[in-house]
Amino acid sequence: MRTTTRRTACVLGAALACLGSAVTSPPAAGQSEAERGTAERALREELEQLRRRTDERIGELERELEAMRAERERAAAAEELERLRAAAEEQAREPAPPPEAAQPGLFGRVQQVLNALNPRITVFGDAAAPLELSGHETELDDRFSVREVELDFRAAVDPYASGVLILAAEEEEPGEYHLDVEEAYLTLDTLPWRLHAQIGRFLPAIGFVNRLHTHDLPWTIRPLPNQDFIGGEEGWRENGVRLSWLAPALGPLTVELSGWVLNGENPVVLAGAASDDPAWMGRVEATLEFGPGHFLSAGSNLLFGYNDEDARRKSRLLTGDAIYKYQPNQWFSTVLFGEAYYLEKEVAGGTEYGFGAWVGAQLQPALGRLWAPLQHTYLGVRYDFSNYDEQTEDAEQWALAGYLSWYTTEFLRFRIGYEHRERESTGGLGRPDEQRVMLQVTLVFGSHPVEPFWFNR
Amino acid sequence: MLAAALALLPAGSRAGLAAERIQVVCTLPHLASLVRELGGDRVQVRALAAATLNPHYVVPTPGLMAAVAEADLFVEIGAGLELWSERVLQGARNPRVRPGQPGYVAAYQGVPMEQVPAVLSRAYGDLHPLGNPHIWLDPLNVxxxxxxxxxxxxxxDPEGGALYQANLQRLQRRLDEAYFGAELIQLLGIELLERLRRSGRLFEFLEQRQFRGAPLAQRAGGWLGRMWPYRRSRFVAYHRQWVYFARAFDLEEFGQLEPKPGIPPTPGHLEQLEAAAKAAGVRVVLCAPYHDFGQAEAFARRIGARAVRAPTEPGIEGIEDYFGLMDELTRRYAAAAQAAD
Known part of the structure; x- marks a missing residue:
């Protein structure tokens, strides 16, 4: 290309030289003035054209040169890019650095497959030291006691059902434990039409406290009405079937309807272990949600059954319950809650009526803002009233309880509780007033199932 | 209660306005953002948890269950992040969206997990057996x-398959460009860039190599370009949730205010961390909206760093979607790291 350019320049130079000599040479003899003028113009025109063509050609050649330079540049860039990509490939092929280990030796992939299909297991331990200040002293008072150890097993049975088994060992006499099946049930999780079924032994949802195991209670002992109307300090457990239906939500309002057929073995309201006839129970529960962590939930149960073997004497228990919770963040929460019970129980010679209720409040006072380890500190009070006790005719009693709970984590809780109980009886069988302080430690280890929404921690 | 419910009922939620659309319920707002990108007008999507809530601790109320009861598709991170979702799914009584059914998606599947514990013990705090589940803070995982x-x-929704796949391609392209920048992608190609990043060699490569006489790193754009000047900067986090963010931008998580995951900070731990963080030149303290920012700020002051209130979800502070979230996160980190210089 360079040779061609040089050759073109030589030709061009020669042409210009000839042209120049033609223009400057003297006029030929015999030519008129006009003819000479014409010839000169022609020559000048020719010169002009030649100059234009030359300029054009130079332009072309310069563009060619530029293109050559760009091409060379592109080729070099492509070559460099190829080398770069090859280097990147090489780098990408090298083994990755070890994954980040925040604590030396703690992290690394390990497949734990051997127990993978075993149920999830949780162990709950509930230790207490009840200090009797006045009144009736039980054998378990004024001593340390691991009052309950609970084993919770749960797993999917198959694609349609899940199973739960909860075994509890409770200290009934000092040093003597009684093993019991607290719950053992199957849930059918894939029923159509928003239905859900529970079959087996469980804590029926009468109010919300009865659904809680003792170690989950926000207090050290159950409220009086729960003990007087549905029995026991461990809650009412029954065998039977529950079918529930979740209605379509109406904005922030949800409603759940539940129906039970139970053996009717409640020892207070129904016939106890002697029961031969089923008991029936229905519940409606409505929840209104104002926002995350802010709701009002209210429910009502109606229990119907017989309290004798021959199914002649009927019992009807009507309950109402409500819980309001406001938890705007993890430092502060407040809960207001309560339950009420109304009983009609046919007995020999008439009908017994009973009424009981409790109301309570709990506050998490944001102490965690002042000192983070106090984040999960809760203060609460509760007032109980009951005028029914099947062992004491016409008994009226009330209680006032207060407590302070502190959780290090969701797995370990320390609590101190105080309860003052007074009882009046027109039948002359009243017991003295009782005052008790309870120190309690509750721990959880294992998988720890998620608590229900109304859980009050 | 009924009257109150009607009063609170949002106008748009009445009368099943979107009955024809595919109903998708997600646990977290960023998942809902992705569903919107993928499904467009064909889907109606709702996130169960608010952006201000700690994703580990959401109260599984009946309202959440009722929402899932209507769903055609349920999307969660999985990997043990949303432990509460199990109770929501059980209460929802919707067999179509239970795990193992076509309507259930655990979004973490296929994501390379970090910090998978070799020893599972509560002695180490709230461990996640499948690894750290805060995976969405790395765009490659997304x-x-x-x-x-x-x-x-x-x-x-098989009929919408072509649309979802086309939208997926578009979304992945957008994510690539937003993360690496168009120029770097043009040079090295996304597949190679991604492999380099996953192998942990990208930052070293960009740093050491030149192209046409200029450092290759100058070609990085997007979030990577913004964060490039602060690579290898050290930060302290309130909770161990930034490992994927750190991986994405070559940052070093020096420690956490929580002595163990999920355990509130203790004075003794903070004292130790303070001395070490000062000596190490930590510049930034990251704190999610649901943790105690006051505490993060006080700690940052003590070590001469900047505290950053770091959003982890779209849906707060004007952040509309996942792209907005990462924009804001990188912007805030860069501003804090620069100010602390």
Missing amino acids: KVMAANIATGLERV
């Missing part, structure tokens, strides 16, 4: 999560 969601959408 590409995998989006693919999982698109597959789920296609399962429950």
Whole structure:
């Protein structure tokens, strides 16, 4: 290309030289003035054209040169890019650095497959030291006691059902434990039409406290009405079937309807272990949600059954319950809650009526803002009233309880509780007033199932 | 209660306005953002948890259950992040969206997990057996999560399959460009860039190599370009949730205010951390909106660093979607790191 350019320049130079000599040479003899003028113009025109063509050609050649330079540049860039990509490939092929280990030796992939299909297991331990200040002293008072150890097993049975088994060992006499099946049930999780079924032994949802195991209670002992109307300090457990239906939500309002057929073995309201006839129970529960962590939930149960073997004497228990919770963040929460019970129980010679209720409040006072380890500190009070006790005719009693709970984590809780109980009886069988302080430690280890929404921690 | 419910009822939620659309319920707002990108007008999506809530601790109320009861598709991170979702799914009584059914998506599947514990013990705090589940703070992981969601959408709505796949391609391209910048992608190609990043060699490569006489790193754009000047900067986090963010931008998580995951900070631990963080030149303290920012700020002051209130979800402070979230996060980190210089 360079040779061609040089050759073109030589030709061009020669042409210009000839042209120049033609223009400057003297006029030929015999030519008129006009003819000479014409010839000169022609020559000048020719010169002009030649100059234009030359300029054009130079332009072309310069563009060619530029293109050559760009091409060379592109080729070099492509070559460099190829080398770069090859280097990147090489780098990408090298083994990755070890994954980040925040604590030396703690992290690394390990497949734990051997127990993978075993149920999830949780162990709950509930230790207490009840200090009797006045009144009736039980054998378990004024001593340390691991009052309950609970084993919770749960797993999917198959694609349609899940199973739960909860075994509890409770200290009934000092040093003597009684093993019991607290719950053992199957849930059918894939029923159509928003239905859900529970079959087996469980804590029926009468109010919300009865659904809680003792170690989950926000207090050290159950409220009086729960003990007087549905029995026991461990809650009412029954065998039977529950079918529930979740209605379509109406904005922030949800409603759940539940129906039970139970053996009717409640020892207070129904016939106890002697029961031969089923008991029936229905519940409606409505929840209104104002926002995350802010709701009002209210429910009502109606229990119907017989309290004798021959199914002649009927019992009807009507309950109402409500819980309001406001938890705007993890430092502060407040809960207001309560339950009420109304009983009609046919007995020999008439009908017994009973009424009981409790109301309570709990506050998490944001102490965690002042000192983070106090984040999960809760203060609460509760007032109980009951005028029914099947062992004491016409008994009226009330209680006032207060407590302070502190959780290090969701797995370990320390609590101190105080309860003052007074009882009046027109039948002359009243017991003295009782005052008790309870120190309690509750721990959880294992998988720890998620608590229900109304859980009050 | 009924009257109150009617008063609180949002106008748009009445009368099943979107009855024809595929109903998708997600646990977290960023998942809902991805579903919107993938499904467009074909889906109606709702996130169960608010952006201000700690994703570990959401109260599984009946309202959440009722929302899932209507769903055609349920999307969660999985990997043990949303432990509460199990109770929501059980209470929802919707067999279509239970794990193992076509309407269930665990978005974490296929994502390379970090910090998988070799020893599972509560002595180490709230460990996640499958690894740290805060995976969405790395855009590369989000590409995998989006693919999982698109597959789920296609399962429950085969007719929309072509649309979901086309939207997936578009979303992944956008994520790539937003993360690496167009110029770097043009040079090295996304597949190679992604492999380099996953192998942990990208930053070293960009740093050491030149192209046409200029450092290759100058070609990085997007979030990577913004964060490039602060690579290898050290930060302290309130909670161990930034490992994927650190991986994405070559940052070093020096420690956490929580002595163990999920355990509130203790004075003794903070004292130790303070001395070490000062000596190490920590510049930034990251704190999610649901943790105690006051505490993070006080700690940052003590070590001469800047505290950053770091959003982890779209849906707060004007952040509309996942892209907005990462924009804001990188912007805030860069500003804090620069100010602390």
